[in-house]
Amino acid sequence: MSAVAGIAVGSLVVWVWLLLGQGFFWRTDQRLPRRAEPVRWPSVAVVVPARDEADVLPVSLPSLLAQDYPGDAEVFLVDDCSTDGTGDRARALSVRFGGLPLTVVTPGEPEPGWTGKLWAVRHGIALARRRKPEFLLLTDADIAHEPDSLRELVAAAGDAGAGGFDMVSQMARLRVTSPWERLVVPAFVYFFGQLYPFRRVNRAGSRTAAAAGGCVLLRTGAAERARIPESIRQAVIDDESLARAVQRSGGRIWLGLAERVDSVRPCPRLADLWQMISRSAYAQLRYNPLLLAGTVVGLGLVYGAPPATLAAGLLSGDAAAAWAGGAAWAVMAGTYMPMLGYYRQSLWLAPLLPFTAVLYLLMTVDSAVRHHRGRGAAWKGRTYARPETAPDS
Known part of the structure; x- marks a missing residue:
């Protein structure tokens, strides 16, 4: 098995695990529980x-x-x-x-x-x-x-x-x-x-x-x-x-x-969405450079590898890489379709998820760069240069 095929198979294994072992995160059926109305409505x-x-x-x-x-x-x-x-x-x-x-x-x-x-x-x-x-x-x-x-x-x-x-x-x-x-x-x-x-x-x-x-x-x-x-x-x-x-x-x-x-x-605009996401993306990683590096590698392997290995396999004639990369991309797109349905969007957007993931990766890196330059989380005229997450105790 070639190195490219190995990466593709590894990505496919990850996506099968995400499909079945990550709390069925891709389902959109968690809606408000239906209960009987209270006898007395609280204030x-x-x-x-x-x-x-x-x-x-x-x-x-x-x-x-x-x-x-x-x-x-x-x-x-x-x-x-x-x-x-x-x-x-x-x-x-x-x-x-x-x-x-x-x-x-x-x-x-x-x-x-x-x-x-x-x-x-x-x-x-x-x-x-x-x-x-x-x-x-x-x-x-x-x-x-x-x-x-x-x-x-x-x-x-x-x-x-x-x-x-x-x-x-x-x-x-x-x-x-x-x-x-x-x-x-x-x-x-x-x-x-x-x-x-x-x-x-x-x-x-x-x-x-x-x-x-x-x-x-x-x-x-x-x-x-x-x-x-x-x-x-x-x-x-x-x-x-x-x-x-x-x-x-x-x-x-x-x-x-x-x-x-x-x-x-x-x-x-993309700039509006970029600002909304990047202002807190590094906080999600607890301002930890190691977590940032792991996120960069992880997003690359999970979201970038399937289309990349599919293309590489097709160009080089590596059937294993093409098959595994294509299968991983298909599972990825399939898990995204319920969310697109919830937002009443075309399911043809599902194969574009790797591109969107790259955008999020860039937003996260930009968030870290802003933090280390002292600009931190900026929102509506306020900047929190070194904000902290909630304490553990």
């Missing part, structure tokens, strides 16, 4: 951190104010030192559309040791706790909810004393309109599921923890036990840090794909 405080979100609020905020929720609910929007009139736009929308009560606050610049979003969440939760809500819904300012979204989330959480969840998180359906969004966005969720298989996250007693920060329903008691958000105040990837903190404090978590929760933030 909910909706906390929305917002920094320079005046453009998207007219689409997202009215959807929150219009929630058809049978219990008590209130919205707290935290204007994180916006310069575009976010707070005023929110107040105007509340007057125009009515619905749930809205409180808008501005806490000022974050103290040292806090990321801007978590500083805003801290003030929103502190304000909400005065009402003593039983649940907190943490949702980003670019997330639009169908009218029954809150009702469905609370029903899915169930009774904490009867096998319910302390945290229910939905991966909002991201916008997919431009050609670059079609190429990159479904792959983003696919790669996320590969790292954190939803089925494993949702299994009782699992050690795999993850969340989608755009839509998180959290029991207030669980937040207090996990010391949220103080315990994760420096986390750049705050959703995963939140999930770990809740899990470590004894809480049970659930994560799935959304059907009635959508992101309305447009990222039509």
Whole structure:
């Protein structure tokens, strides 16, 4: 067997293992659990951190104010030192559309040791706790909810004393309109599921923890036990840090794909998507150069090797390399098709996954370069040169 054929066979073995042994990550059937509606609907405080979100609020905020929720609910929007009139736009929308009560606050610049979003969440939760809500819904300012979204989330959480969840998180359906969004966005969720298989996250007693920060329903008691958000105040990837903190404090978590929760933030250009992903990609690797090197090699072998060995085998007449490389590429594309279906995209995009993986690889390397140049995670005018992930204890 030639060296090229050996690489191709190795890649095929990896893909067969990913297909069958990585928590069936490629399936898209993890949706909100269906439970009977509670006899008494618990009170909910909706906390929305917002920094320079005046453009998207007219689409997202009215959807929150219009929630058809049978219990008590209130919205707290935290204007994180916006310069575009976010707070005023929110107040105007509340007057125009009515619905749930809205409180808008501005806490000022974050103290040292806090990321801007978590500083805003801290003030929103502190304000909400005065009402003593039983649940907190943490949702980003670019997330639009169908009218029954809150009702469905609370029903899915169930009774904490009867096998319910302390945290229910939905991966909002991201916008997919431009050609670059079609190429990159479904792959983003696919790669996320590969790292954190939803089925494993949702299994009782699992050690795999993850969340989608755009839509998180959290029991207030669980937040207090996990010391949220103080315990994760420096986390750049705050959703995963939140999930770990809740899990470590004894809480049970659930994560799935959304059907009635959508992101309305447009990222039509490659530059927009590049910024969104690269700002936290190196944080995902815990700022570890060895993990970065391993990721580069791993992505190259797993995603780059199948088409490369297929082409090399066909050109050199190496049947084993061509067959194994082609089979690995076919398995790869097959695992991507369910996600493309979820996003209502053409299945012909599936064979392009190796190209998308190379883009993600370049974004990750760029994230590391920015960090080592002192620019770190930059977002909306703030730069966290050496941010830290959530502590292990």
